[in-house]
Amino acid sequence: MPATTIPPVPHYEPAPVTQEDLDYADFPIIDISKAKTPEGRKELATVVRDAMRTYGFLYIVNHGLTDAENERMMDIANVAFTQVSEEEKTSLASKIKEVGSYRGYKLRQFWTIDNGVRDQIEHYNMHRRIFHQQHPKALQPFLPEMRAFTEHNFYNVLHPVLRLLALGLELPEETFVNLHNFDAEGESYLRFMKYYPRTEDDEVKTKNVWLKGHTDIGTITILWSQPVTALQIMSPDGKWRYVKHIPNGLVVNAGDSMEMLSGGYYKATIHRVVQPPPDQREYPRLGMFFFGSADEDVRLVPLAESPVLQRIGITRKCADEDAPTMGEWRAARTRAYGLSELRRRDDVVEEQVVKGVVVKHYS
Template identity: 35%
Template sequence: MSVNAFVPPFTPANADPTRLPCLTVEWADLVTLDLSKFDQPGGKEALAQQLFHAIQAIGFFYVINFGLTQEEVDQQFAIGKSLFALPLEEKLKYRADLENGGYNGYKPLGISEIQPGIYDNIELYNIPKFTPLYASQPHPPLITSHLPQISHFSRQIHTAVVHKLLTLFAIILELPEDTFTSKHRYAEPSGCHLRYMTYHRRTPAENAALDSVWLPGHTDFGSLTLLFRQPVAALQVRSPGGASGGEWKWVRPYEGSITVNIADALEFLSNGFLKSSVHRVVAPQADQADADRLGVLYFVRPEDEVELKPVGGSPVLERLGYYRGKEKTGGEEKTGVTGSEWVKARIRAGVLQKKGEGLDDEILKRENIA
């Protein structure tokens, strides 16, 4: 085993459970799905009904009892924390090809200049699915020495959580239960990936210049995003509000849960019924301002060749007026946009326009100066 393989035990930032409820913020009222009920008699139907009512208000929810222990979750946080502690020169050996729509591997801190002299504070590392297609993806020794644990974690999320949620959406739309799972098979090529991500703390001056918004309002471009969180309050979701856009509400870090949000691909596949939620990341409250925000995420994306057009045959979409013309039967014409094309286009659009060999040198220079 590599000398880099050891990772210290993970201790969450601000782990005192009495602190978060005392924050003076307005929490979003989100439903909690207990996935242990899924295989019980009538359990899927009850969960689908619960989820149906929840997504009418907002496309965020929690899941609990998802088949992974807290120790297994904490191990992933420990790996992520140790990964980001590696020297920048080492991490840059595994840099993702962001400029060409690639996303697996390392994304350095500070690629995008948000305002003059202020750069993005996001550092992340993406690991693709554990299938032969992605077996050649290089990783730092710290990651390769933990691939069995990471693989188990990734597969468990996809098979025991994602497939259950996609089944519930099919039940909600009164469609065959495999309608969405058949478009998100683990063994098939897709952009699904596990992510370690850190939002690095900012100075008071930077927060003032940015109005405390670290990542502006946006939607995710896959099907679902699953987020394991530290008890650091920084995530906000925008509630429905017509032309005004609604108001921002905080999403509580809920111990023992996964925070889930619906993303663009499911909105396309349901012709707008499943809403891709607008959310953002802001500076934590004053008593958590000194904490870096480390997260472990799983991004669910449709298979590369899936066309992002509405599924046909849903009595619910027909009753509620979400079908137009041939969409009722799933549509006969091609949309021209596949899951893979959509992801690559969105990634390219979000990358800093300044490209070239000097970019990473510039980041190294800033880091050394700092």
């Protein structure tokens, strides 16, 4: 049998790792390969439960992709921004305001960050099935690899994490998995994302914040670690701390939908992006994400059958009868983010109401 030929791709050279002395958040590193056995899942479940209760964040290693495979996917991700014309990007722009979907390109300067400053963030969003949407010509040779990558994220990272979170609530292992079906309607998607350096004037006007503190929409977010250090989480003590780069590692966090389904037991992580440290400020920040969401028709009500919730009680964001479906919540949050009026509560927190739920943004 002849060897499979993969199409060539220009190599993306990432930024050097920062040498600055930064205040990093301290959360656990999970060897997800252990989740393949019942004994391993039992060992990991408590660690994952406590991390998602305390921080809403954890690191994952040994996920099954080699360093070389990771680097190739980053090379492919960069194609979406360097090998596609502005005209073609515009023709494939997301219908964010129209239908509440990120599918396609989110172009630069679409959102308002602060004091009239528009964002310098570009991303390309793909439905997890990959072949169910139109793609730019430059990416078409890589679609089979992109499909394999989404399947890897879905089955080898998302599903194992969901099983561990179910065990943490003393629920059957497949409880959350059964709400996340690859071929069902839903917006679990792959994102290639690039932040570009800003002017000093924009940095002053926004107090160096590139993306305000927020929580994610879906259940579980998977970020493929990259070296430009700009992501911060709000620690339990209320301080912003940096997320450290782990080569070929993943940063995983819970979103609003997981917090609602778990009755407040797992915390949707508050996180933001700020200007990188001085030794990385001239570099763009290229990243890959997989955003997990429950199937569109799943109503985001607490899983009250959990023995844990029956013991400690449930924290709701809204009454069960008013709870949105995953599809309703996704579309409403997508339409509102960066485009609708925020009400300032204090020097740090701004609020908006989406589908009857208070959504907070943090300076």
